[in-house]
Amino acid sequence: MPLRDYSLIGPEAEKAVQKGLAAGAWYRPDIPRWQMKDLMQRRDGPAIRDTMLWIALFILSGAGGFYFWGTWWCVPFLFCYGVLYGSSTDSRWHECGHGTAFKTRWMNDAVYHIASFMIMREPVIWRWSHARHHTNTIIVGRDPEIVATRPPNLFQIYLYFFGITTVPKALQKMAIHAMGRLTEEEKTFVPESEWSKAYVIARIHLGIHALPFALAIHFGSWLPLMYFGVLPTMYGAWLGVYFGLTQHAGLAEDVLDHRLNSRTVHMNPIFRFVYWNMNYHIEHHIFPMVPYHALPKLHAIMAPDLPKPYPGTIAAYRDIIGALLRQRTDPAWTIEPELPALAKPCQPAVPGNATPAPAA
Amino acid sequence: MSSNWIEACAADAIEQEDVIRFDHGGRTFAIYRSAEDDYFATDGLCTHEQVHLADGLVMDDIIECPMHNGRFNYRTGEAKGAPVCVNLQTYPVKVEAGKVLVQLD
Numbered sequence: 402m403p404l405r406d407y408s409l410i411g412p413e414a415e416k417a418v419q420k421g422l423a424a425g426a427w428y429r430p431d432i433p434r435w436q437m438k439d440l441m442q443r444r445d446g447p448a449i450r451d452t453m454l455w456i457a458l459f460i461l462s463g464a465g466g467f468y469f470w471g472t473w474w475c476v477p478f479l480f481c482y483g484v485l486y487g488s489s490t491d492s493r494w495h496e497c498g499h500g501t502a503f504k505t506r507w508m509n510d511a512v513y514h515i516a517s518f519m520i521m522r523e524p525v526i527w528r529w530s531h532a533r534h535h536t537n538t539i540i541v542g543r544d545p546e547i548v549a550t551r552p553p554n555l556f557q558i559y560l561y562f563f564g565i566t567t568v569p570k571a572l573q574k575m576a577i578h579a580m581g582r583l584t585e586e587e588k589t590f591v592p593e594s595e596w597s598k599a600y601v602i603a604r605i606h607l608g609i610h611a612l613p614f615a616l617a618i619h620f621g622s623w624l625p626l627m628y629f630g631v632l633p634t635m636y637g638a639w640l641g642v643y644f645g646l647t648q649h650a651g652l653a654e655d656v657l658d659h660r661l662n663s664r665t666v667h668m669n670p671i672f673r674f675v676y677w678n679m680n681y682h683i684e685h686h687i688f689p690m691v692p693y694h695a696l697p698k699l700h701a702i703m704a705p706d707l708p709k710p711y712p713g714t715i716a717a718y719r720d721i722i723g724a725l726l727r728q729r730t731d732p733a734w735t736i737e738p739e740l741p742a743l744a745k746p747c748q749p750a751v752p753g754n755a756t757p758a759p760a761a
Numbered sequence: 762m763s764s765n766w767i768e769a770c771a772a773d774a775i776e777q778e779d780v781i782r783f784d785h786g787g788r789t790f791a792i793y794r795s796a797e798d799d800y801f802a803t804d805g806l807c808t809h810e811q812v813h814l815a816d817g818l819v820m821d822d823i824i825e826c827p828m829h830n831g832r833f834n835y836r837t838g839e840a841k842g843a844p845v846c847v848n849l850q851t852y853p854v855k856v857e858a859g860k861v862l863v864q865l866d
């Protein structure tokens with residue numbers, strides 16, 4: 402199999418359009434309208450509760466790290482702080498970007514912008530990138546968010562856990578945007594009317610990123626760098642990457658069925674707090690407007706149509722690592738989830754249009 | 762012109778604060794019933810990526826697209842921000858004898 406070009410401006414982009422994958426009709430189970438309306442209902446309560454707890458954990462872990470700074474006791478506190486800063490912000494960015502976490506719009510927007518800064522995903526660019534990811538999930542040449550390309554570069558994936566490549570790349574992109582430019586790939590999914598907004602935000606983010614360095618020099622201390630800016634995004638990235646890889650790695654490319662290219666994994670309550678239930682990833686992709694707090698309910702409703710969920714992250718990684726190792730020499734190989742016998746059949750990858758069927 | 766008024770559905774076919782799909786003449790529309798029992802009609806497809814709004818959620822005056830959270834004011838058609846940048850076409854609606862009628866151009 403010839404190597405595939407994952408860029409959005411290469412030959413695969415054209416092929417995806419020709420094959421009808423770019424505007425394909427995705428598999429959707431039939432869930433009655435009343436049930437979908439119930440599932441999509443917005444509530445402020447769960448996200449306010451979780452955000453209060455989130456802020457309290459930031460304060461506690463941050464204060465502990467500060468108090469014990471200079472001793473080994475600061476390590477566990479900063480370990481937790483890093484996970485909050487560099488990992489839990491992934492799901493906050495994600496859920497608030499979908500506009501589903503809170504019912505109140507400004508709350509979604511406020512948490513979205515704060516989390517975007519912390520996880521170093523520029524809010525304008527990544528809003529559009531993620532919209533494309535949902536339209537064209539793991540369609541090569543269309544989806545800008547494919548993490549495990551084939552054949553997989555295992556060393557690069559390893560570096561993701563520490564943000565060693567992703568953070569410098571994010572800074573580089575920010576600098577490009579701050580200079581008033583977008584990359585050619587970004588121009589394929591960000592409409593021109595949004596470009597000037599992206600430039601302004603990139604300049605603001607770069608300015609804020611300079612702040613901890615200035616403070617560190619001013620106070621002659623590493624402490625500001627541990628709390629704010631690029632460093633906690635890097636040293637806290639690992640758990641977010643650990644979760645994130647379970648979403649699609651090793652699964653099919655170029656199919657119009659999220660059951661074949663996404664993965665649902667059961668997780669413990671602490672992981673689910675950090676990840677805001679994104680472990681129900683198949684369900685999230687099929688119905689992206691269902692808020693994170695309703696995903697367990699959606700999962701129960703959809704279960705008869707879905708592959709058996711992985712019982713935990715270890716089981717998921719057994720499959721993922723095996724698949725990635727195999728795809729190094731056989732890039733066409735893919736994990737094929739087994740669908741329940743009575744499940745609605747797979748959506749064939751055929752041309753169609755993006756208009757879903759009428760409401761049930 | 763009364764000839765332009767097309768019967769879309771029975772008034773009680775739509776729940777309060779909800780939307781249904783209506784297809785006519787090769788086109789597709791979304792018909793809304795507000796919490797105050799007023800009826801409205803817009804083009805059926807989201808101006809972002811042509812996803813049908815009848816699968817979306819109605820909240821107050823807003824229809825939220827089921828795909829990427831694009832939000833429109835269904836009374837005016839106004840797009841309320843990214844990822845929707847283009848307004849929705851709206852159509853006059855009236856209710857007569859328990860039927861929702863839409864004036865199509």
Ligand code: FES
Nearest residue numbers: 807809810826831
């Ligand atoms: S298709 Fe409606 S917001 Fe994208």
